[in-house]
Amino acid sequence: MVNEHFDEAEPLVEGLDELPRGVFAPGNLRERVLRRTCATVRARPRRRRAIALAGAALAYVAGLATMHLAVRESEPTVPILAQGTPVAIPSGLEPQPSKPADVELVPADLLIDPKAFAGRVATAPLDERMQLLERAGDRHLIERGDVQAALYYYRQLLDLLPATRQTELNPNDSWLLFSLKQARIKETIPNENAST
């Protein structure tokens, strides 16, 4: 539609030749405020993610600290290991030299960190605890040739085993565990003779 009588100078409001300043919202104000508020909207999910991540990190650190304290409380006193006398191994029951598949059950880092390993043993159920001690002894003996450490774990294992299993010889036992069991057999035989 074309207005034939269009008057360009016609005032917007009768009697008001010039509009008061500010009746139109400044165009740059609208854009400026929109930019600032949009930046806040965009930052919102990032901030939420950062808070969630910080929370998770805090929980992780708290967990580590709790574990560290628990391990410190249950830390065993390492006994002075007495030198054992060599025991003859009966023929037909020679123990296996190594058990590479089994030793994988105890991660190497646990052996590097005895405190963490002690913590894990302390919190494990009885069966698992015995398994862990045996595997730890095996790893020390087979991989590192550390007889003292292996002896330390095997002795703990034998203390946990029921009396009947303490003298039960197993061909899969390492030579050291085998010897310790034999020593226990010898200890129990004189006791039995004395009691009869």
Next chain:
Amino acid sequence: MELNERNWEERGLRDAVLAGDETAWRALYDRCFHPLYAYVYRQTHGHAQRTEDVVQECWLVAVRRIRTFDPDRARFMTWMRGIAENVLRNHRRKWRRRDGAERLTDDIEHAAPATPHGAQVAVAEQVALAIAALPPRYREALRAKYEERLTVAQMAGRSGESVKAVESLLTRARAEFRKAYRKLDE
């Protein structure tokens, strides 16, 4: 728009904004920017600089507190007005102190106050409200003509339209404005 439909829409927009959707925020912003500006302009009695400060602060508060906007309790514009009331209350204390100091200076210098008063303010407020009620295309045409003081030829050159098309647009924009203006007068 039905109340429930508006609730549903504004709730959706709010949730999208909370999830970081910029387009949803822009929709709410575009819907309320000019009406809020007109409202604040009226509350500040036509003080352009004060209006600008308050409007800016209102939107910054709104975007930070959008979580508290409940479409079941009020429309977005009503919620924005509530924010504007609080912001205005805080600013008024500051203005009162400043105006007191200015009045003291004016008394000494016997100068006229810088802000418009009386009937002129009333007309300005009414104009601002009527402009806020216009569709964006009409509002921009009137702004170019009456604020930027462009000629029809300059407006046509800027928009790439013919002079006749701009004349037609201005005629319709003026008519629509006068209708809104008269409605406020009743």
